[in-house]
Ligand code: HEM
C-alpha cells in the first residue's frame with residue numbers, strides 16, 4: 001500500500017495516498033473524518049456535474065459564464081468560489097475548536113498531524129481563497145460601474161486571474177482527496193517545510209496553491225489600478241471617486257507591490273524542495289530568517305489588502321444608511337493612502353522574538369503603533385457621518401456598527417502586541433489568534449457580508465430577505481465574541497496556538513465557551529444559506545429592477561438591476577462627487593440619452609479556462625512528481641497565450657437599436673415604479689426607486 | 695485631446711498614428727506597472743543575493759568563479775541589442791517598409807541568442823568548477839537571480855519570434871504596434887536588470 005503505483009505515470013502516488021484506503025486499514029475517528037471530508041468533496045463534485053448534465057446546462061454554463069469576459073460575471077464567479085471555500089474553512093475551524101474542547105487531559109479524536117493540516121488549510125483558505133477572491137469579486141463587479149466604465153482595462157487578463165484562483169482553490173480541494181496537506185501553517189515556515197523534515201506532498205500542495213493565488217492577485221492588482229487610473233468617465237476626477245473605488249485602488253497598489261514577495265518566497269522554497277537549493281535549509285548556508293522577512297513583507301501588507309476594501313464598503317454603507325455625505329471624505333482618502341504606505345514598514349512585528357536587536361524591535365513597534373492613527377481617523381469619520389443622520393439599522397448597517405465596536409477592541413490588543421516586551425509574553429499564544437481574528441472577522445468578513453447584502457439587489461435584481469439577514473448577522477456577532485474573547489484569556493494564561501491537546505484542566509471552561517461560539521458561527525453561515533434560499537423563492541416580491549433600492553450615491557445605482565452587459569447605454573458625465581444622488585434631487589436622473597450608439601463589447605474567449613485548467617494540471621503534476629503532466633500543462637499554457645495573440649476577431653457590436661430597446665424598457669419600468677420612502681425600504685414596497693424629498 | 699499628447703512614458707505613437715496612439719494608452723501604462731511588479735521580484739532576489747553572499751559554506755566564492763571577460767562581453771551584447779531594438783521601434787513608428795523592421799528585429803534576436811550562448815558557457819564553466827546551486831547558500835542565491843534574467847531573455851526572444859510572424863501575417867495593425875511597444879519596454883527592462891547584475895553581482899565579486 002505504500003509502494004508507488006506506476007511511478008512513470010502517477011509519480012509518487014500510492015494507494016495509501018487516498019484517505020479512503022487509510023480509513024479502511026485503520027478505522028479510527030481521525031481517519032474516518034479525513035475519509036468523510038474526501039468523500040464529501042468527491043460526492044459533491046459528482047453531484048454538481050450530474051446536475052448540470054441533467055438540467056442540460058453545459059452549453060449555457062460555458063457560453064454565459066465560463067468563457068465570459070464580462071467583469072460582472074467574473075466578479076460573481078469569484079464570490080461563488082469564496083463562499084464555497086468559506087464553508088469548508090468554517091467546518092475546519094469547528095473541528096479544531098471541538099478537538100481542543102474535548103482534548104483536555106487526553107488526546108482527543110483528531111491526531112496531531114491531522115490537526116496541523118486543519119489549521120494550515122483553514123488559515124490558507126481563509127486568506128487566499130476566501131478573503132482574496134471575495135474582495136476581488138466585489139472590486140471586479142463594482143469598480144467599473146462606480147467609475148462609469150464598460151469593463152476593466154484588460155478583460156482577458158481578468159478572466160485568467162479568476163481561473164488561476166480557481167485552479168489554486170481546486171488544488172486545495174484535491175488535497176482532501178489525494179494525499180495530505182501541509183502541516184506548516186498558513187505561513188509555511190522552513191526549515192520545517194523543507195524536504196528534510198517534510199518529504200511528502202503536503203508542503204508542495206501549499207506552495208503551488210498559494211503561488212497560483214499570488215500570481216492571480218498580482219495580475220488583478222495591475223488590472224484594477226490601470227482601470228481606475230485610465231478608464232474613468234468624463235468628469236470623474238480622482239477626488240470625485242466613491243470611497244470604495246479609492247480603497248480598491250489602494251488595495252490594487254498593495255497587490256502589485258506585496259504579492260511579489262510571496263511569489264519569491266514560495267518559488268525559492270520550491271527551488272529548495274525540487275532542485276536541492278539551499279535558500280532556507282539548515283545546512284550549507286541556508287537562512288530561514290530570510291524566508292520570514294520575505295513572507296511578512298507580503299504578509300503585513302496582505303492584512304491591509306483584505307481590510308481596506310472593507311473600509312470602503314463601510315464608508316458606502318454608513319453614508320447610504322445615514323442619508324448623509326461621508327464626513328471628511330478627503331481625510332478618509334488620505335488615511336487610506338497613509339495606511340497603504342505605512343503597511344510596508346511594519347513587517348518585522350511578526351517576529352519580534354527572533355533575535356534582532358532591541359532598537360530594531362523598538363523602531364518597528366513604534367511604526368506599528370503609528371499605523372493605528374489613520375485607522376482611528378476613519379472610525380471617527382464614520383461616527384461623524386452617522387451623527388444627526390437619518391440612520392436605519394438595516395443588515396449592512398448592523399455589520400458596520402458591530403465592526404466599529406469590535407475592530408477598536410482588536411486594535412487595542414494590537415497595540416499590546418506592537419509593544420515588544422509584551423509581545424514576548426504572548427507571542428505564539430492564543431492571544432495572538434484572538435487578536436488577528438478580532439481584526440479579520442469584523443474587519444474583513446463582516447465587511448464582505450455587508451457588501452454582499454448591500455449590493456445583492458444590484459447584482460441580481462431583488463433584495464435579500466431582511467429577517468434572515470439579521471439573524472445571520474446577529475449570530476456572526478454573538479458567535480465571534482463567544483468564540484474569541486475566551487482565547488484572549490487562554491492566551492494570556494499561556495496556552496500556545498496550534499495546540500492539538502491540552503494538559504491544563506483550568507482551560508476547560510474557556511475552551512467550552514469558545515466551542516459554543518464556533519457553533520454559533522456555523523449557524524450564522526447556515527442562516528446565510530437559508531436567507532439566500534428564502535430570497536430566491538420570494539424574489540418576485542422583492543424585485544428592484546429599477547436599480548436604486550437604498551437611495552444610493554454612486555454611479556452603480558444609476559443603472560438597472562442587474563445592469564445591462566454594457567453597463568451604461570451612454571457613458572455618464574459627472575460634475576461632482578455624488579452626481580447621481582444630487583441628480584435625483586435637482587434634475588432628472590432617468591432622462592433618456594439624446595441618441596443611442598453602437599456599443600463594442602468583447603466576444604467570449606476560451607483562453608482563460610484553458611489556461612486555468614492547464615495550470616491546475618501542471619501544478620498538480622508538480623505536487624505529485626508527474627513530470628509529464630507538469631510539462632504538458634506548461635506547453636498548453638504557452639500555446640494558449642500565443643494562440644490568443646493571433647486572434648483578431650475579438651469584438652462584437654451591440655447595435656444602437658438593441659441598446660435603445662434594453663435602455664427604454666428599463667426607463668419605462670422606472671417611470672411605472674412607485675418611489676419608496678426610506679422608512680419602509682426593507683419592505684416589498686421597495687421597487688428600487690427612491691422617494692426624494694429635497 | 696490632441697494626438698501629440700504624451701499618453702504614457704516612453705516612445706509614443708502620437709503624430710504618426712493617432713488611432714493606435716489612443717488605444718495604446720492603457721495597454722502601455724499597464725505594461726509599465728507589470729514591469730514594476732517584475733522589478734520588485736528582481737529587487738527581492740538582489741536582496742536575497744546580498745543576504746546570502748557570505749554563505750559560501752566553504753565552497754566556491756565570487757572571486758573564484760566569476761570572470762570579467764565574458765560578463766563584460768555579455769553586457770555589450772545586451773546593450774547593443776537594446777539599440778537595435780530601438781531602431782526597430784523608430785522604424786515602426788515612422789511607418790518604414792516592413793523589411794526594415796524585420797531586419798532590426800532579426801539583429802536583436804541574434805544578439806540575444808549570442809548573449810544566451812555566452813551565459814550558458816559561463817554557467818557550464820561554473821559547474822565544471824564545482825560551483826552548482828546545491829553547493830551553498832551563496833550559489834543558490836546566484837542561480838536564483840542570474841538565470842531568472844536569462845529566462846526573461848529567452849521569453850523575450852520567443853516574443854520577438856512571435857512578433858516577426860505577426861508582422862508577416864497582419865502587417866502593422868494596431869495590436870502589432872502596441873505589442874511591439876510593449877516588447878520594447880520589456881527588452882530595455884532586461885538591459886537595466888542586467889546592468890544591475892553586472893554592477894552588483896559580477897563587479898564587486900571580482901574586487902579583491
Ligand atoms: C469565523 C469563524 C472562525 C473560527 C471559529 C476560526 C477558528 C480558528 C482556529 C481554531 C484556529 C487555530 C488556532 C490555533 O492555532 O490554535 C484558527 C487559525 C487561523 N485562522 Fe481562523 N477562524 C475563523 C475565521 C477566520 C477568518 C475569517 C480568517 C481570515 C480571513 C481566519 C484566519 C485564520 C488564520 C490565518 C489562522 C492561522 C492558521 C495558522 O496557524 O497557520 N480565520 N482559526
Ligand SMILES: [Cu+2]
Nearest residue numbers: 299300347350
Ligand atoms: Cu503585521
